[in-house]
Amino acid sequence: MANRNQIIQEINQLLTGGGFETSQVYYQSCFDMAARKKLLLLLLKVLVNIDSVNETHVQEIRKVANTFLASPLVIGLKSKSSPLEEDVVYERHGLPVIGVDTLKNIVLYDERPEFLADRGGYFVNINGSILKEYREEYSLSLKDLADLAHVSRETIYKYENDMVRANPETAMILEDILNMKITVDIDIFETPKCDFDxxxxxxxxxxxxxxxxxxxxxxxxxxxxxxxxxxxxxxxxxxxxxxxxxxxxxxxxxxxxxxxxxxxxxxxxxxxxxxxxxxxxxxxxxxxxxxxxxxxxxxxxxxxxxxxxxxxxxxxxxxxxxx
Missing domain, CATH: 3.40.1350 (Trna Endonuclease; Chain: A, domain 1)
Incomplete structure (x- = not known):
């Protein structure tokens, strides 16, 4: 398995190849490097095991990112002994975490991840307004669609009002029924919401x-x-x-x-x-x-x-x- 310095070097080459201007590496810092492409500014923390992220460092990188209007991002190889899945977004202390392959898909191919790893498994976000629009276009009631998708009427209501995430299997069933993509890509480059002023x-x-x-x-x-x-x-x-x-x-x-x-x-x-x-x-x-x-x-x-x-x-x- 690659060590941290090798991962940083790989990420640096990936970003420069994708049109980013990158900084030098800042060892013993809350972030390891910064990268900019047009208006997008990234502050990157690189770890082999994402569970080793330091909460104090996270609080500081959030403050720095908030001040610069930058996007903080953790990139790693594994969680405990399991490698990070491709096109899946993890989270540690409120920061988005992805694997190197996921970053590669974003930077080189503009393919944004859809899956979020959380307690209980993987989840996706559903565009509630599109779900409701196409349900009504097919003249389906909440109960009709719920029965077809094998979920409760209340669950469909929560999806339509962006109140809960869905498991990927249910989302796929709904997309098959409505013949329309209803899942939403995860924006890992969103500037973090922070009450720090x-x-x-x-x-x-x-x-x-x-x-x-x-x-x-x-x-x-x-x-x-x-x-x-x-x-x-x-x-x-x-x-x-x-x-x-x-x-x-x-x-x-x-x-x-x-x-x-x-x-x-x-x-x-x-x-x-x-x-x-x-x-x-x-x-x-x-x-x-x-x-x-x-x-x-x-x-x-x-x-x-x-x-x-x-x-x-x-x-x-x-x-x-x-x-």
Missing amino acids: LNKVSSEENTNSEKTKDLSNLGFGVIETKKSPFDALAIENNSNDKSSDESPLIASLENNRAPKTLHKMAISLKDLSLITDSESFFIINNKKIKESLEGIPVIKSWELKEAGDSKEFMRLVKERRDN
């Missing part, structure tokens, strides 16, 4: 100090991360809505890191900025480090404190970037 993060949730508070005071919503290639994400408070053109900012807060470590982080920040179409910057106290690291703007802590508001701060960041 970057603008409403309390100061207690941000533990890194003064730098985070100073960014908040300028008018940024800020979250800190513990398992990602950066230390924090920020977005202007008046821009955190779906219609805004402003992208999140990626921040690295020095935290007494050695210069060699900072240079490595700068390379990752540059890479992520390109993939996510975001600005990135360092906030650093070290006087020996000038105005940029590997092309990433460096802002000194005193400059952060002296900025009047988020607009003034962003002008400084863009000025350093352009220089």
Whole structure:
């Protein structure tokens, strides 16, 4: 069986072959790589055994994905000792999970999975409005169709009102009766619904100090991360809505890191900025480090404190970037 690095390499080749721009691999991060194709941004976590997914990492990747309007996705080989089935979507801690072959079908052939693995077996989603439309076209009552499909009248009612999933066998029987496809493909690239609001993060949730508070005071919503290639994400408070053109900012807060470590982080920040179409910057106290690291703007802590508001701060960041 392939190891994790081999799977990551295979996925990277698959995505680039399918027209995606991919990032470098971020080891020891809540996500292993990012990939973009036009407006679709993916944050991928790769595992051999999907049951080893870390719930804390999941919570962080959901926050990051929500901020970037990205789609988080776990890709694996097996669950316990059983290989993942092709064209089946699994779920772990609220994240969609698929096998490599399923990803290949999506990326190369645009074939979306229909089956969802859950407790009790496999299920499919039914388009309730189409089911009702064709039932009525055939002049069948709820009971008539239920009798033909060997289910209860209440079950057909729930299907038509999108209240429950169906088992694949029942769905096939209904499609044979109505001579119409009624199952719905699963959209694994849907941006996760999240009640997390970057603008409403309390100061207690941000533990890194003064730098985070100073960014908040300028008018940024800020979250800190513990398992990602950066230390924090920020977005202007008046821009955190779906219609805004402003992208999140990626921040690295020095935290007494050695210069060699900072240079490595700068390379990752540059890479992520390109993939996510975001600005990135360092906030650093070290006087020996000038105005940029590997092309990433460096802002000194005193400059952060002296900025009047988020607009003034962003002008400084863009000025350093352009220089």
